[in-house]
Amino acid sequence: MxxxxxxxxxxxxxxxxxxxxxxxxxxxxxxxxxxxxxxxxxxxxxxxxxxxxxxxxxxxxxxxxxxxxxxxxxxxxxxxxxxxxxxxxxxxxxYLDLKNLRKYSSQMGTDLARLHLSNQKNIQKAEKEESKVGEKQEDSHQQAIEKFGFDTPTCCGYIPMDNSWGEDWPQFYARNRLEYQIKLIEESNGDRELMELWSVLQLKIPVYFPKELSIVPSLLHGDLWSGNAAEIDSTPVAFDPAAFYGHHEFDLAIAGMFGGFNSQFYNAYHEIIPKAKGFPKRHKLYLLFHHLNHWNHFGSGYRSSTLGIMRELVN
Structure with a gap:
């Protein structure tokens, strides 16, 4: 420096x-x-x-x-x-003296679930107190948020994400996450098969979100792979976030992308937030964003995995 x-x-x-x-x-x-x-x-x-x-x-x-x-x-x-x-x-x-995540894997799962439920508690508290969402409070980060997005752009890697607020999660995810990444690839060098698959997939996305699935905006880390998780002597630590309010399941996609979290992490998380119906397909859908993002960051080495996920989703 x-x-x-x-x-x-x-x-x-x-x-x-x-x-x-x-x-x-x-x-x-x-x-x-x-x-x-x-x-x-x-x-x-x-x-x-x-x-x-x-x-x-x-x-x-x-x-x-x-x-x-x-x-x-x-x-x-x-x-x-x-x-x-x-x-x-x-x-x-x-500064934190970080060590590899070992001792506190289970606690990391618990703490992530608590993070994902924190806004739901804010909403319940606001409803109980009959206060309006968006009222000025002492700490703006503890407001009850009923939309998807974030007040400022955040980056997953070095690519900014479109965090413009939206009321419908499937629409937000399709437009602000998947379509945004696909447009970057199209602008860069284009890919015919990618565009053909996307033309089918974007129409099918609502199918993965049944009416009985209630999605309350959760504050997400946004980029919680094993390289962004560690521990200190007393607790697990996460860093390098790409935060926004979205569906809590989104954080579990990149968590499993490089195999860095063990079963203790997932068991602790799902003990607090159980898997909902249709989770496996949505997990693939959320994984797609990260493969697209890696394609845009690191090149066409991620093309095959990206198209493979899309083929699975449209069939």
Whole structure:
């Protein structure tokens, strides 16, 4: 990170000490990160020099705030986003000494289920108090939300998601998630079979949501694969969210995509939120988004798996 960004963070947050720590760094395929020692404890700084990095980090900041406000699933405490024309963008958050998720797999499942039910409790509380949805409250992240979407764009990887609010979940998912990704592929290089399959699938999507299935907007992590889950000495931790309000089953799709969560995680989750009728087909439908998203991020190596899921869904 350029010195100018370090000085900006130090000045704006009033640190008297701000120096890179030994170890504690890390990064993935999208961002880089480093731990810093400060006079108020250790912090972690994620950085990215892409032109749209601020949009990505602004969304992550709001997602972390929203999840943290529920008091359910532990996430690093978010602090601030810093933008510098010469150094790119940085997201400052609490530093946590993360370890591989082992001891707290079951607790992770429990905490994720509690996160998914948190907005339902807010709605019930609002109804009980006869307060209107959208009224100004002390903490905007604890409002009762009755629509699908999010107040700001969030990114799954580096691609922004269209979080424009919608009242109908199947329509929102088809338009704001699947169609959005498919259009990106079409604009990039096109794919005839993809478009043919989509023309059939989009008409069939309502079938996967029977009338008896009640979908209350749940606050979702949005990108909870095994690489975004860990633990500290006392609790499981999730990070790098792509948060929005949607169907709770959506979070379980990428959770199983790379086989990182064990049976204890799923058993604990479904003990609180049992599988509803039609879950397997919807699981495939939600998995489709992530294969499309990976195709857009990493290329046509994900074409075969994407089209395979679509063929299963239309048959």
């Amino acid at each position: 350029l010195k100018s960004m370090e000085e900006k963070i130090k000045f704006q947050l009033g640190f008297t000490e701000f120096r890179r720590a030994r170890g504690g760094g890390g990064g993935g395929c999208i961002n880089e990160g480093d731990a810093y020692e400060t006079d108020r404890g250790k912090v972690f700084v994620k950085r990215n020099s892409k032109k749209d990095a601020k949009l990505m980090f602004d969304g992550e900041l709001e997602g972390l705030k929203a999840i943290e406000a529920t008091g359910t699933l532990r996430v690093p405490h978010p602090m601030a986003v810093f933008d510098d024309p010469n150094a790119g963008c940085a997201l400052l958050m609490e």
